Amino acid sequence: MDEFPLLQRLEATLTMSGPPYCSGILEVPPEAFNLYYGRKNAQFIDLQETATSNDPSDLEALANACERAKFGRGDETVLDETYRKAGKMDVDDFMTGLDIEATGLREAVQLGLLSDKEETRGMRAELYKLNVYGEGAFFKPHKDTPRGQSMFGSLVVVFPTPHSGGALVLRHNDDQFTFDAAALLSGRGSSGSIAYVAFFSDVEHEVAPVLSGHRLTLTYNLYYETRRNTPAPGRGLEVFQPPHASAPTVKAALAAVLNVSTFLPRGGTLGFGLRHAYPIPKVWTTDMGSPLESLGAWLKGSDAALFSACAVLGMTPRLWLVCKDYEDGCESDIMLDQMLELGPEGIESLELALLACGGVRVCDSYTFTGDARMPWKRVESDDWNGVTVHWVTKASARDGPRSAYVAYGNEASLDWLYTSVCLLVDVEPYVYRSRKMDA
Numbered sequence: 431m432d433e434f435p436l437l438q439r440l441e442a443t444l445t446m447s448g449p450p451y452c453s454g455i456l457e458v459p460p461e462a463f464n465l466y467y468g469r470k471n472a473q474f475i476d477l478q479e480t481a482t483s484n485d486p487s488d489l490e491a492l493a494n495a496c497e498r499a500k501f502g503r504g505d506e507t508v509l510d511e512t513y514r515k516a517g518k519m520d521v522d523d524f525m526t527g528l529d530i531e532a533t534g535l536r537e538a539v540q541l542g543l544l545s546d547k548e549e550t551r552g553m554r555a556e557l558y559k560l561n562v563y564g565e566g567a568f569f570k571p572h573k574d575t576p577r578g579q580s581m582f583g584s585l586v587v588v589f590p591t592p593h594s595g596g597a598l599v600l601r602h603n604d605d606q607f608t609f610d611a612a613a614l615l616s617g618r619g620s621s622g623s624i625a626y627v628a629f630f631s632d633v634e635h636e637v638a639p640v641l642s643g644h645r646l647t648l649t650y651n652l653y654y655e656t657r658r659n660t661p662a663p664g665r666g667l668e669v670f671q672p673p674h675a676s677a678p679t680v681k682a683a684l685a686a687v688l689n690v691s692t693f694l695p696r697g698g699t700l701g702f703g704l705r706h707a708y709p710i711p712k713v714w715t716t717d718m719g720s721p722l723e724s725l726g727a728w729l730k731g732s733d734a735a736l737f738s739a740c741a742v743l744g745m746t747p748r749l750w751l752v753c754k755d756y757e758d759g760c761e762s763d764i765m766l767d768q769m770l771e772l773g774p775e776g777i778e779s780l781e782l783a784l785l786a787c788g789g790v791r792v793c794d795s796y797t798f799t800g801d802a803r804m805p806w807k808r809v810e811s812d813d814w815n816g817v818t819v820h821w822v823t824k825a826s827a828r829d830g831p832r833s834a835y836v837a838y839g840n841e842a843s844l845d846w847l848y849t850s851v852c853l854l855v856d857v858e859p860y861v862y863r864s865r866k867m868d869a
């Protein structure tokens with residue numbers, strides 16, 4: 431069989447546009463609406479009562495007890511109400527009666543975001559802030575700052591307090607999704623439910639201006655855990671689940687391609703650009719431990735599915751940094767399987783410096799085009815001393831993180847190194863791999 435339709439299926443599976451978020455509505459018991467706030471003279475507010483009441487005074491008092499919310503800009507935390515206008519309360523200043531474990535909310539988010547059947551990792555949600563968005567409040571587009579490598583996303587719970595507007599708009603790659611909790615909850619006619627949305631950290635999002643009332647939210651940071659939590663089935667739970675690529679689906683698509691005798695008959699290297707972005711430190715020194723080594727355990731959604739599909743098929747997936755030095759006009763990509771400390775001593779050519787420290791040049795690069803007339807686009811290089819990669823999905827270093835390094839030449843100047851993470855896997859010659867597949 432011709433490998434083209436199978437490659438097309440593999441590529442489509444990996445790039446399938448499924449929302450990188452999950453959302454839903456959950457019925458919760460009355461105590462979930464209890465909220466205490468304030469340290470000395472604690473106040474109590476029943477959020478279920480405010481949901482059906484015409485008297486906003488309790489919510490106004492809560493809004494007044496909040497501080498003005500700041501946000502991160504570069505390395506600083508700033509107050510700028512043209513960018514973010516909202517009230518916030520830190521976890522130490524309030525207590526919520528919402529138990530995300532007992533209500534099944536944490537499990538719902540785990541099912542929705544980490545939908546892999548083979549997913550063995552657990553997930554922990556850490557309460558982060560309470561926010562009140564009054565009339566005219568908003569939060570312009572931003573991404574949530576990951577707090578550590580195992581943080582992979584955020585969860586926002588919206589209470590059914592009367593409000594309109596304030597939809598959360600999420601953007602990832604070229605897709606945009608709107609989560610309008612006010613509309614979802616008001617359509618319910620019941621005040622015993624909360625709305626929730628959880629998304630991966632590299633998803634840009636914004637809160638549209640609140641048009642009336644008070645939008646009250648709790649935000650949680652989501653972390654991977656090494657052991658799977660035992661499921662607690664939620665009652666009255668509706669999960670709006672994205673069609674995420676699952677490891678068995680990716681495995682089937684990849685196995686089908688490898689099964690074709692004309693596909694890389696003598697073996698070769700397959701390359702995949704990762705779909706999600708990962709926190710790779712901008713400034714790195716050797717004593718920090720290479721983030722690439724631990725990244726395998728923190729991959730998100732479809733990237734994790736691809737990684738485990740390769741492993742299940744008996745191959746060894748490896749994560750590499752792809753580097754492009756645009757300033758140098760360097761044409762070919764250079765890949766690193768470890769982080770490098772680029773010393774300040776006389777970097778005249780970044781390309782040479784990377785190659786000297788174990789970088790591997792991609793000499794011939796083939797990118798899958800999806801066009802049957804010319805399935806692979808070839809970028810040739812006259813350099814024979816490197817690796818040939820067949821990119822099923824392309825790693826785009828330009829979109830990845832930029833790290834600054836200081837280049838000393840005639841004069842000190844700051845240059846940028848563009849990097850992204852890709853997954854490479856060596857494919858054996860057909861005679862060997864077919865024997866394994868038959869076994």
Ligand SMILES: O=C(O)CCC(=O)C(=O)O
Nearest residue numbers: 569574586598637647649
């Ligand atoms: O309230 C929301 O829907 C999200 C708020 C948010 O993006 C944040 O607090 O970082």
Ligand SMILES: [Fe+2]
Nearest residue numbers: 572573574635
């Ligand atoms: Fe956010």
